[in-house]
Amino acid sequence: MPECLKKYDSAPTKGRTLDYAAGVYDVLSPLMTFGQEKRIGKIAVELLDLKGCEKIIDIGCGTGSLTIDMAEKLSPAKGGQIIGIDAAAKMIALAQKKAYGIGQAKFCISAAEHLEYSDETFDCAISTFFFHHIDFELKLQALNEIWRTLKNNGKVVIVDVDTPTNIFGKICAWSGYVLFQQQEIKENIEGKLRDAIVQSRFGQFELISSHMGYVSIFALQKKA
Numbered sequence: 001m002p003e004c005l006k007k008y009d010s011a012p013t014k015g016r017t018l019d020y021a022a023g024v025y026d027v028l029s030p031l032m033t034f035g036q037e038k039r040i041g042k043i044a045v046e047l048l049d050l051k052g053c054e055k056i057i058d059i060g061c062g063t064g065s066l067t068i069d070m071a072e073k074l075s076p077a078k079g080g081q082i083i084g085i086d087a088a089a090k091m092i093a094l095a096q097k098k099a100y101g102i103g104q105a106k107f108c109i110s111a112a113e114h115l116e117y118s119d120e121t122f123d124c125a126i127s128t129f130f131f132h133h134i135d136f137e138l139k140l141q142a143l144n145e146i147w148r149t150l151k152n153n154g155k156v157v158i159v160d161v162d163t164p165t166n167i168f169g170k171i172c173a174w175s176g177y178v179l180f181q182q183q184e185i186k187e188n189i190e191g192k193l194r195d196a197i198v199q200s201r202f203g204q205f206e207l208i209s210s211h212m213g214y215v216s217i218f219a220l221q222k223k224a
Contacts, residue, residue, distance in 0.1 A: 013087045013111035013138075033129075033215070040211055041066045041128055044157045045073070047208060047219055053078035054123040059112050059146065060130025061086050064095025064105070070126070071105035085110040113141035120151045128159040132188045136196055139187075143200035152224035156202070161188040162216035169213020189214075 033040065045066070048056075052075040058067045061084030074080025084107045086092050092107045099105040110116060112130070125146050131139055146156060164170040177185045187193070197205045197220060208217040 009089055009109070013113065013134075034212060036211060036215075037129075040159055040215065040217070041069070043209065044126060044128060044159050044217055045070055047157045047217070048124050048126065048155055050074070050124075051078075052080050054080055055121065056082040057115075057117070057122045057125045057146070057149065058082060058084040059125060059127035059142065060133070061095060061107065062088075062091050062129075064091075064098055064107060066126070066128055067095065067107070068099050068102060068105055071099070071102050074104045076104045080104055081106065083108060085112065085115070087111045113138050113145060115145040115149050117149045119148055121149045122154060123151055124155045124157075125150060126157050130160065131158065131193050131196075132161040132182070132185045135184050136187055136192050139193060139196035140200055143196055143202060147201040147222055150222045152222060154222045156220040156222075157208075158193075158197075158205075158218040158220065159215065160193060160218075161185060161214055162193060162210070163189060163191045164214045165210050166213040169210075172212065173214040194218075 048054075050070070050073050052073060054074065056070060056074075058070070061067045064084050067082055067084035071082050074082060081104050084092075084095055084105070086095070086107075087110065089109050092109050095107045099107065112134070131142070134142065150156065161173060161176070164173045173185070173189045177189065194205065197218065202220045202222065206219040208219050210216050
């Protein structure tokens, strides 16, 4: 595995990084999901059915809250480890402070479309509310990088903005697009994340559940 960057320089990427929001992210993020972030994250983690010995990568980990929660389910003695990656250096700096003393949690400054890990490194992967920050091309590249670094039959769980399923969901999703003026959010609303998964080396997905009318949980698997 590569060494994490020592200097806090954000990773080169064409995607959006949230360095500017790092200081308030842990306050704003629950508000943006109407307090449902932890509940949805718990559902996502349960889908991985962790035994404690897995090597996991958390794509777009932000300030590392979910990464740390997952680390507590892993056993260093059994080889369990989770690596949270994010292109935003300030996010990683905060994550490292929060994870102080948790040896099985590691954080690296890295862009999802260029993972600096060998083929078949990880047993599973997770990504929550990351893919609406990158455009279709980067979505596809990131998915293929996850596939490459995943072991055969490895699982992936993705939580993100998706095609709205009801009026409330439409209001929330389109309001987010108007407020932040992110074309990447519009892509997810239009189903482009689903398209990217199908066009990636994964080839298919299982829609596990929908939440608040605009957030979906997807399960993917790297077939041997």
